[in-house]
Amino acid sequence: MDYHNRENVTAADSRAETTKKHSEFFDHLRTQSPIVKGQTFGRYHIERPLGRGGMGVVYKAYDTKLKIPVALKVIANQASHQNQKRFLLEAAATARLDHPNIVRFYEVGEKPQPYIAMEYIEGWTLQQLIHERRLKETHIIDLMIKICEALQHAHKKNILHRDIKPANIMVTAQGQPKIMDFGLAKVRDEDVEKLSQSGQMLGTLLYMSPEQIEGKATIQSDIYSIGATLYEALTLRPVFQGAHYVNIVCQIVDKYPVPPHEFNEKVSAYLEAICLKCLEKKPQKRYNDFRQLTKEFRNLQQQRPILAKRYTKLDAARYFFLKNKILTLAVISVFSILLVAVTFITHAWQQAQDLNVLLMQEKKKTEENLVKLKQEQQQSQVLVNASLKSLKYAAKKSPRLIQDKKFVQPFIKVFQQADRLKTAKELRWLRGAIFGQSNKRRYLEESIKDYNHVIADSPEDVLGYINRANTYRKLGKNEEALKDIAKAMQIDPKRAEPYVFRANIYHRQGKLNEALRDYSVAIELNPSYVDAYAGRGRLYIDKKMYHEALVDHDKALALEPNLAKAYVNRGRLHMMKSNFRQALKDFGDAKALGVKDANLDTTIARLRMLIPKRKK
CATH class of the missing domain: 3.30.200.20 (Phosphorylase Kinase; domain 1)
Known part of the structure; x- marks a missing residue:
């Protein structure tokens, strides 16, 4: 042993x-x-x-x-x-x-x-098995069922473990897990409550839930820890990483986990959904108890329906929306839809004073097409060139609208009928772009079909390859995505976007040196490319090159002052350097730019406690 x-x-x-x-x-x-x-x-x-x-x-x-x-x-x-x-x-x-x-x-x-x-x-810790033997999913599910049954038994006895982690689970040579180290356990009896409810943060940080950090452990806290253990078994890495204690705490409190398939493309979508449900920030959004979680694993094992939903939670959608950096075109062929979209985007333009020239040109072209449309009383043959980047900017001003079914559904209905329209060729391009932003597999597969037609008709369409690569990535097909990116680079070797796309994939795969090379090439090709600086800045954080990370985040924010996520990252970098006043300012700027996460308020409140008041 x-x-x-x-x-x-x-x-x-x-x-x-x-x-x-x-x-x-x-x-x-x-x-x-x-x-x-x-x-x-x-x-x-x-x-x-x-x-x-x-x-x-x-x-x-x-x-x-x-x-x-x-x-x-x-x-x-x-x-x-x-x-x-x-x-x-x-x-x-x-x-x-x-x-x-x-x-x-x-x-x-x-x-x-x-x-x-x-x-x-006699055996090994689960931590050893995870990192030395790379467990198969079927074995992981078997272990999870037995571990959850054991924890349900403990909870029935009113005992919370509070320190579940791979190192605290032994696995025998026969494959039987054995939970140990109940040394931080909490018995829900009056006398012990006095010892356990002193507000202390007990447990191992990397596997602790947000509420446990606050000293408020519940049944759902053990469920979160199981989710963190499952996450590590699937990805070979903890949910959150950082060189500084405060940095990890902030991530646990206010950052959404990267979906496991981004680190391991072989992770099944349903097991990933169970894992992410266990890791929900709010305890009430997790499983009710280990009985329910055990049943969930058994249903997955027997190919029955499960409670956890794939990519349907608002938090998961927001995470992808903020992470997606691929430039696409949005073309709308029906007048009513066109009018809604232009009104939506124009509203965002009116609220912003620093839009770049590209957005203004796109707006002008859209308005010209509208005038022409009204004059000819037609509802087809209209092309609106609007990049996803501009839609994302508008969404920052009105984030709920982009998630509103009433706004999205008309697009989907029209795109499903695109083959019957006169502008079917152009609409295939648009439908591929819009469906490519969906989180539903059937729409992603439709997006691939559309771009197969687009690329067959226009083999030199660089954006077609980039967009199809993005859809392949969402489907977990990184090899196909990288092939499309290589083709885009071959067609236009001086275009920066493909290098950033490939760098993002390498970064998720843990190939940090390759990712660093591509980010740097993108910056050489386009010294004003914001996404390249932001991406390289995040990479430097993972490489623990904090000075370089801070320089790149400074550059990204100098080029684009509306990057809310960059303010959050830079704030964390300042926290690591104990520059609490600057960190507080950056978090405040992120909040002002529309970050509406209650956990960010908690982080800001903690910082204010750390900063001594200035004498008047």
């Missing part, structure tokens, strides 16, 4: 009478000698250390009575008073639990110093 770098290795649970005895239980701790091989704890003989944690050391020992190996947890002499209490509560907590997928409790003793005897597991 390998208890690899284990920490906090016991279960915290209470019985009031046990807690009352804690002072005499620890009276002799400070004078104990180091534990050595062959030393005896009751009927247990020490063999070797297995791991060390914050509250003590775990040893492999031999039970001379039962003739079996055991894991012996011994509290550290230097343990804090708070950890001493948790150690005392552990025996009662673990003793309540009797489940084949939870490490069994044997005995608690106090001589020569306090210890707990537990089941010894």
